[in-house]
Amino acid sequence: MSRQRPSQRPGQRRQGLGVLWIPLVGCLFFLYVPIATVVVLSFNSGRSALNLKGFSLKWYPELFSDSNLGEALVNTLLVAFGAMVFSTVLGTMLAVGLVRYTRSTTLDAVVMAPAILPDLVLAIGLLSFFTWVGFSLGLTTVMLAHAAFGTAFVVAVVRARLVQLDRSLEEASQDLGAGWFATFVRVTLPSIAPAVLAGALLSFTLSLDEFVIAFFTNGPNTPTLPIEIYSRVRFGVTPEINALASILLAVSVAAVLVGALILRRTEKDDD
């Protein structure tokens, strides 16, 4: 008590971390060591994690000469792009409908369910469904499956923004002579654009590394990247896979940074 500095009121945040830096570093260690491992091993010249030999970039060119991986990457990008477009358009329309035309919490829950349900349930259900209606499994089915849960995420993000959006903006637009379509394009969409963009990015990245649903709904000849990687690591992680993971890491970090920058810019604008 007597050692307390006079300027320090009770409940005020203390300057510096004190001994709290120990658990903090522990947590960061826990979170980032696996990621660091992948990156470090991708630059290891030895074949196995057990012999750290020296620095090498050789796994990266080797990666690009592997045509199977390249094909899988193209498949994944196709699926992710298709799922993104599909779920962004559908999810945005759904969010507008839910926020502006209903006040049903049940309906909200129904729409959000695919995002919350265990992937396995969705995967089994989709597989049964596609088989039942005679839809041959392939990239299209994976894309549709990813769009299904991607839509739910887009709805969640866009909905949050729409709820905050002043309803009278859209009324003002109508009042000034714009029909519902002009109002949507000229007023609603610009106002929710950051959320739509964030939703699109989210559905893209979610699809990019999704394994369970893709594994169930894909055909045998068109593996996506996660499936291809999985089929290889069954016999141990190769350095090429570490290199691939490192590239994916770099791409994801870049995507997140770009997204954050865009959000920050638009928020500054309408602040």
Next chain:
Amino acid sequence: MTDAPLQTPLLKIRGLSASYGAVRALRGVDLDVADNEFFALLGPSGCGKSTLLRSLAGFEDPSDGTVTLGGADLLALPAHKRPVNMMFQSYALFPHLSVEKNIGYGPSRAGLAKSEVAARVAEVIRTVGLEGLGGRRPSQLSGGQRQRVALARAIVNQPRLLLLDEPLSALDRNVRAQMQLELKRLQHEVGIAFVVVTHDQEEALSMADRVAVMNDGEVLQVASPEELYRNPVNRFVAEFIGRSNVFEGTARPDGLEVAGGALLPGRGHGSYLVVRPEDIDIRERAAESSGGPAGGSAGGVLRGQVLETQFSGGSTAIAVATQGPTTVAGQPVLVTQPGFPTVHRGAEVELTWSADAARIVA
């Protein structure tokens, strides 16, 4: 200036009703608004005034009744086709558009050529005094400037009727007084009928040509501000407009008999007597008459003791605790007089007023 229907009203509302589920927001409203009129809808929150305004704009669907504007059925048109514009309480400026684009939004939707839109925008910007700010975003403007943009955007389409939803509520007190005058000047200048919704009686009285006082989905009285103040139709209007002292009792030919038998002078029919603070004369009671029984009407109308005096520049407000008859609200009787206080706290006083100054209402 009176309740009588106007000869050729611009806006004619008959039997308008609306409800949200079980709540009846409007109960058969009849109103006329003349061309070039500054009309105010005044009432406490939840009285239905906003629902009425939004029905005129096309954002609410009345269940019953008719509305015609210049003889044409207004309710048959969707919001975006009505020759009516609205200024929103939140201003609802489009945050992603510049001031010029905000104002030009309406004319552009109407399909005017770009040069025509620009000319109109420039003209309205001059009208509301926003020169030099056309390129700014709404977020870069002060509250008063935003209000001007909202106003400019609403009048640029040259509507036949302008609806204003609590137009001044978002402004600071001193800016508000200035904008009241400005709104009135502008209304004369552009020659559009204004219908303004407000819960602030001062605002309504100072700006409007006529005021409709609403409560519980009904219009209680439509009259000029002076008429509303002088001749309220009932206790609600009397208490809502200005400050008043209200007593309850039974009407007699020359006044209101209150509990205890005292007769308060006043004219009219009903069970409430309304007397305005400035109509009451107050004087200190002479020492010799102070021995009389309390509550009598000997000498003055009411006797009492001064609780507090409050000098506010040009006038003084005096609160008097009366002996005998008390006001309906149980509050002290309020008296105002010009200049400095002539009585002091604790003084025994007599209150008098003439029968013509007090009204007995329902």
